[in-house]
Structures are given as structure tokens and as C-alpha cells.
Amino acid sequence: MVVGLGVGVARGRHDGVDTIWGLGFAVIAVVGLLVSGSGWLVTAMTVLWGVRLAVHIQLRNGRRPEDPRYVALMDRATGNPHWYAFRKVYLLQGVIMWFVSWPVQAAQYETSTGVLTWVGVAVWLVGLGFESVGDRQLSRFKADPANQGKIMDRGLWRYTRHPNYFGDACVWWGLYLVACQHWIGALTVLSPLVMTLFLTRGTGKALTERAMRDRPGFAEYVARTSGFFPLPPKREGTR
Structure with missing residues (x-):
């Protein structure tokens, strides 16, 4: 720093x-x-x-x-x-x-692997995929001048308003599960919780949506699209 x-x-x-x-x-x-x-x-x-x-x-x-x-x-x-x-x-x-980073530090003293290790790797892979693909899709969308001022609602962004933040959270929960192979690692649960709170209520989702709330079409996008966890978009006329 x-x-x-x-x-x-x-x-x-x-x-x-x-x-x-x-x-x-x-x-x-x-x-x-x-x-x-x-x-x-x-x-x-x-x-x-x-x-x-x-x-x-x-x-x-x-x-x-x-x-x-x-x-x-x-x-x-x-x-x-x-x-x-x-x-x-x-x-x-x-x-x-x-x-x-506590789960990472704790997991580095683990010398054995087990079921939780591979479950954690699987969750991490899902997270890395969502974050990487979501970032790439948004970059390509913004690079097209025809999309100026429009809301990105394609690809992964059709199922969650924040695939990058959802992926980030999965990455840290995956790392935590790897650390949980030992009871000391399980004690670091506050670390992924804090990261998830930052992503959902702090400088991630909440701050981004505050900056976008006056953009045309954003209210409709919010009404039909999950705020964090990927879900099928709501049909028009449903609550």
C-alpha cells in the first residue's frame, strides 16, 4: 500500500x-x-x-x-x-x-485434502467464471458506441444485475471452504462474510446501483432481474 x-x-x-x-x-x-x-x-x-x-x-x-x-x-x-x-x-x-485473506493464510498450513477442499475448488471455479465472463461481457457492451446510455441486460447480466460481484463472493466462499478442511480454518468465517457484505451493501452492488438509479430503463431492469444471486428473469406482469 x-x-x-x-x-x-x-x-x-x-x-x-x-x-x-x-x-x-x-x-x-x-x-x-x-x-x-x-x-x-x-x-x-x-x-x-x-x-x-x-x-x-x-x-x-x-x-x-x-x-x-x-x-x-x-x-x-x-x-x-x-x-x-x-x-x-x-x-x-x-x-x-x-x-x-485469513482463510487463505489458514489453508496454507493444511497438508491434507478432503471433500471440503474439492467443494471449495468447485465453488471458486463458479465464482471465477461468473466474474471473468461478466466483466468481459460488460467491457464488450460498453465498447460498442451503439450501447451508449443503455443498460447491460445480456448474457449473465440477464440473470443477475451483478455477475461480477456474485462471482467475487463465490471465490471467497470457495477459498473459505478449502480452509474448512481444518477447524482453525472454519473459524475464519467472518472473512468471507465481511467480503460479501462489502459486495452487496458497501462499495459493490449498493454503490453501483445508487449511481445508476436515474439511468433510463434501469428501474425496469431492476424489476425483472435478480439483484445478486442468478435467477431466471421475471416475466412482465409478475411480481
């Missing part, structure tokens, strides 16, 4: 912290592997998820101006603006990252 702050100061924008989010988990997983000497499976799962997310976000943000959230944050800064950004963004996200 300190390195990320330095890059943000040099660039004059702080949305790079979104890229660091995925890379940070990958770093934690690699360091945990070096310390524990075991846990190749859970390390590979975390690194693959984190690097893919980081690349996707960097490619997306690189074509845009500074994220309005960070512009507003810097406008509220008191004292040194970069120190303010470090406390309010980088340090806070670093602490959350450390807490959410």
Missing part, C-alpha cells in the same frame, strides 16, 4: 488502489506460501483470481479519467492530501485485505 501511494502521488491520481486490491491478495498468498512451505493449491487459486482482477481493472481504468470517488475524497482532504488519502483509502484497504 505504501508503494501504491507512491505511484498514486507520482501519477496525480489514486484510482490505482483498485488495481492493488487484487495484486495485494496475490502478494499475501505468495508470502504465506513462502512462510508456511505448503498450500500450493490455495495460493494458486488466490494469485490467479487476484492477477486477473488487477489486469481487468487496470485496463478499464487506464482508459478513463480519475474515478469520481477519489476526486471527491481528495476534495474533502484536510491537511496533506496524500497523507489523507493514505489513511482513508490505502491503509483502510490494507487492513481489510489482511482480514479477508
Whole structure:
């Protein structure tokens, strides 16, 4: 996070912290592997998820101006603006990252595999698929000028308004199930719960929909499409 702050100061924008989010988990997983000497499976799962997310976000943000959230944050800064950004963004996200990664750290001391291990891998694969495909579909939709101002309601977005966030939640519940092979890992249940709350009620779904609520067609999209878990779209006239 300190390195990320330095890059943000040099660039004059702080949305790079979104890229660091995925890379940070990958770093934690690699360091945990070096310390524990075991846990190749859970390390590979975390690194693959984190690097893919980081690349996707960097490619997306690189074509845009500074994220309005960070512009507003810097406008509220008191004292040194970069120190303010470090406390309010980088340090806070670093602490959350450390807490959410507990299942990964616990699983790296597991030397045996069992049913929960492979159930966790299956849930993780579902999550990675939803997140990757959903991100790709949305990127292609936005790249078409004919879709300017329209609501994405195709592909996975037809069944859930947030396939990327749903996939993200599945990834962390999958990692938690891998950790549950041992009772110590089972004690880290607050980590995926906190991540899921962030995705559904914090900076994920809730914040995104607040920014989109005045867009034409969004109310109709909400009425027929599940908010998080993938479900068949509601037919017109049904509740």
C-alpha cells in the first residue's frame, strides 16, 4: 500500500488502489506460501483470481479519467492530501485485505485434502467464471458506441444485475471452504462474510446501483432481474 501511494502521488491520481486490491491478495498468498512451505493449491487459486482482477481493472481504468470517488475524497482532504488519502483509502484497504485473506493464510498450513477442499475448488471455479465472463461481457457492451446510455441486460447480466460481484463472493466462499478442511480454518468465517457484505451493501452492488438509479430503463431492469444471486428473469406482469 505504501508503494501504491507512491505511484498514486507520482501519477496525480489514486484510482490505482483498485488495481492493488487484487495484486495485494496475490502478494499475501505468495508470502504465506513462502512462510508456511505448503498450500500450493490455495495460493494458486488466490494469485490467479487476484492477477486477473488487477489486469481487468487496470485496463478499464487506464482508459478513463480519475474515478469520481477519489476526486471527491481528495476534495474533502484536510491537511496533506496524500497523507489523507493514505489513511482513508490505502491503509483502510490494507487492513481489510489482511482480514479477508485469513482463510487463505489458514489453508496454507493444511497438508491434507478432503471433500471440503474439492467443494471449495468447485465453488471458486463458479465464482471465477461468473466474474471473468461478466466483466468481459460488460467491457464488450460498453465498447460498442451503439450501447451508449443503455443498460447491460445480456448474457449473465440477464440473470443477475451483478455477475461480477456474485462471482467475487463465490471465490471467497470457495477459498473459505478449502480452509474448512481444518477447524482453525472454519473459524475464519467472518472473512468471507465481511467480503460479501462489502459486495452487496458497501462499495459493490449498493454503490453501483445508487449511481445508476436515474439511468433510463434501469428501474425496469431492476424489476425483472435478480439483484445478486442468478435467477431466471421475471416475466412482465409478475411480481
